Amino acid sequence: MSAATPGTTAAQAGLVSCHSCGLLTPLTAMAQPCARCGDQLHLRHPNSINRAWALLIAAVIFYIPANLLPITLTTALGRTEGDTIMQGVIYFIGSGEWPIALVIFSASIMVPTLKIGAMTYLLISAQRGLKGQLVNRTKIYRAVELVGRWSMIDVFVVTIMVALVQLGAVASIAAGPGAIYFCAVVVITMLSAESFDPRLIWDGLDANERHE
Amino acid sequence: MAQSGTLKAITIACPECDLLNRVPELAPGESANCSRCDCILSRNPLDSIDRALALNFTAILLYIVACYFPFLSFGKGGIMVETRLVSGIVGLAGEGMYFLATVVSFTTVIVPVFVMAGLCYLLLPLRHGHRLPGADWVFRWLMRLEPWNMVEIFMIGIIVAAVKLHKMANLVPDLAAWAFMLLIFVIAWTFNTLEPRIIWEKLERAR
Numbered sequence: 001m002s003a004a005t006p007g008t009t010a011a012q013a014g015l016v017s018c019h020s021c022g023l024l025t026p027l028t029a030m031a032q033p034c035a036r037c038g039d040q041l042h043l044r045h046p047n048s049i050n051r052a053w054a055l056l057i058a059a060v061i062f063y064i065p066a067n068l069l070p071i072t073l074t075t076a077l078g079r080t081e082g083d084t085i086m087q088g089v090i091y092f093i094g095s096g097e098w099p100i101a102l103v104i105f106s107a108s109i110m111v112p113t114l115k116i117g118a119m120t121y122l123l124i125s126a127q128r129g130l131k132g133q134l135v136n137r138t139k140i141y142r143a144v145e146l147v148g149r150w151s152m153i154d155v156f157v158v159t160i161m162v163a164l165v166q167l168g169a170v171a172s173i174a175a176g177p178g179a180i181y182f183c184a185v186v187v188i189t190m191l192s193a194e195s196f197d198p199r200l201i202w203d204g205l206d207a208n209e210r211h212e
Numbered sequence: 213m214a215q216s217g218t219l220k221a222i223t224i225a226c227p228e229c230d231l232l233n234r235v236p237e238l239a240p241g242e243s244a245n246c247s248r249c250d251c252i253l254s255r256n257p258l259d260s261i262d263r264a265l266a267l268n269f270t271a272i273l274l275y276i277v278a279c280y281f282p283f284l285s286f287g288k289g290g291i292m293v294e295t296r297l298v299s300g301i302v303g304l305a306g307e308g309m310y311f312l313a314t315v316v317s318f319t320t321v322i323v324p325v326f327v328m329a330g331l332c333y334l335l336l337p338l339r340h341g342h343r344l345p346g347a348d349w350v351f352r353w354l355m356r357l358e359p360w361n362m363v364e365i366f367m368i369g370i371i372v373a374a375v376k377l378h379k380m381a382n383l384v385p386d387l388a389a390w391a392f393m394l395l396i397f398v399i400a401w402t403f404n405t406l407e408p409r410i411i412w413e414k415l416e417r418a419r
Contacts, residue, residue: 007248008232010225015232017225020352021412024225036416037348092376100375103368138228138249145359152319152362156369157376159316162307163300164286164377166293171380175309183315190359202229202249 009202016043045197049127055192056119062181062188063112069178072158076171084178085109085154107153108182115151115189118144122196129204141198148193151186155179219409224253255407261335261414267402268331274391274398275324275363283370283388288381296388297321297366319362324399327361330354331402338411343418351411358403364396 010017015024021037030041045051070082083091085108092101118140125137158179165173219238226233226246235244235254243255257263282294297320305313330350337344370389377383 009230010232011230013232015225017227017230019227020355022224022227022409023412024223036412037352039348039352095379097375100372103372134229135249138251141228142251149359149362150365150368152365153369153372155312155316156320156362156366157372159300159304159312160284160295160369160373161377163295163303164284164293164373165380166303170288174307175304175312180309180311183312187315194359198228199230202231 011043011203016041019045044199044203045195048195048197048200049123051195052119052123052192055188055195056116056123059185059188059192060116062184063116066178066181066185069181070176071154071178071182072161073174073176074165074171075174082176085182088154104154104157107150111147111151112185112189115144115148115193119189119192119196122201126196126200126204131205134201134205137201138198141193141196141201144193148186148190151189152183155183155186219254219256222254226251226253254409256410257405257407260405260407260410261339263405264331264402265335265339267398267405268328268335271395271398271402272328272332274395275328277391278363278388278395279321281387281391283386283392284374285384285386286377286381292382294386319360320366323357323361324363326357327354331406334411338414338418341414341418343415347415351408351415355408361399363392363399367392367396 010024014027016027016030017024018034018037018039018041020039021034023034023036025034025041027043030043032041033039034041067085070084071088072083074081074083085104089101089105089109092098092104122137122141122144125133158175161173162175165171218240221237222235224233224235225231226249228251229246229249231246231248233244233246233253238244238254238256240256240258244253245251246253279297282296285292285294287293301313301317301321304310304316331354333344334347334350334354338347367389370385370392374383374385
């Protein structure tokens with residue numbers, strides 16, 4: 001599918017499509033709520049690029065303590081030990097649990113890193129109005145939306161272990177500070193991807209003015 | 213009431229690239245994609261509303277089982293600890309981890325319950341061509357919150373935690389773990405059966 005497929009966009013035709021229900025409304029009636037579902041109409045997500053950037057930068061900042069601080073604190077026979085995300089992965093590799101090591105590595109390390117990189121690329125290219133790789137950039141956006149939520153696995157693992165391992169003096173597990181930062185990274189990057197309007201990818205091709 | 217009609221031809225602006233597409237008449241089971249970016253524009257799932265309702269009731273029953281029964285039992289010697297969904301959240305809150313407790317309860321309790329209850333509120337009357345007050349608002353938020361419904365991710369969390377802990381002590385998967393497992397498929401299937409366009413058009417007619 002070539003990016004040069006001819007056609008008219010809703011914006012070029014003087015129409016705005018409702019984010020929620022997809023109903024087409026003339027731009028002149030944009031101040032009113034959508035006639036079908038009552039949602040506020042916007043040509044593009046309001047302040048899409050700025051919001052997505054702000055949230056992404058916040059996520060990058062939180063990403064550092066998320067990886068350096070322990071996400072679990074294990075107390076066994078009076079001794080407390082902290083484990084970071086990466087130590088968790090190494091533990092699973094060491095004990096020969098390859099599939100689980102792979103799941104945790106993908107969900108907690110690979111996905112957040114790739115997601116931050118992908119969002120940076122999408123934002124910079126949309127901001128500059130680049131005209132290349134339109135279909136691929138749309139696919140990247142879809143992948144980010146689809147896969148990002150799976151990073152929550154580690155947060156749930158911590159929750160379950162905290163509830164489960166309460167054997168008094170023998171062993172107990174508590175959530176570490178890293179878990180809070182990691183959870184924040186997942187939530188904030190999801191919000192960043194939600195703020196990004198994929199139509200901005202195509203606006204570079206379709207029009208020279210930016211709609212925000 | 214049968215739902216398996218054809219959907220009439222319509223112009224749709226692609227939600228991902230804004231291109232205006234002429235979507236032809238869709239027979240049951242057919243779907244249409246954007247000619248430029250391949251985003252799905254419209255689908256016509258068989259008996260969309262009836263099937264989504266049936267699946268939603270299945271999900272509600274499974275979720276009740278998943279909440280009421282423990283999903284893992286863990287212990288050594290005489291002490292066995294049973295874990296329920298709620299006890300994990302309470303455990304985090306008890307440690308002062310309020311942010312984590314909030315996020316976990318939002319994604320595994322509040323959103324799933326809102327989605328399941330909202331679908332009943334919306335679809336039961338809509339099946340007979342009626343709408344209840346606030347139906348627009350409910351459906352809008354259902355679609356918006358759907359990515360935050362993380363019951364299936366919680367299930368993977370159970371598996372990882374089980375593998376992590378099985379060397380420390382005895383670990384027994386309980387009834388709720390199987391309910392969570394089935395919920396993954398039922399929730400995914402429910403949303404696959406639901407076509408927003410059909411709902412919005414029916415809501416418009418029911419006004």
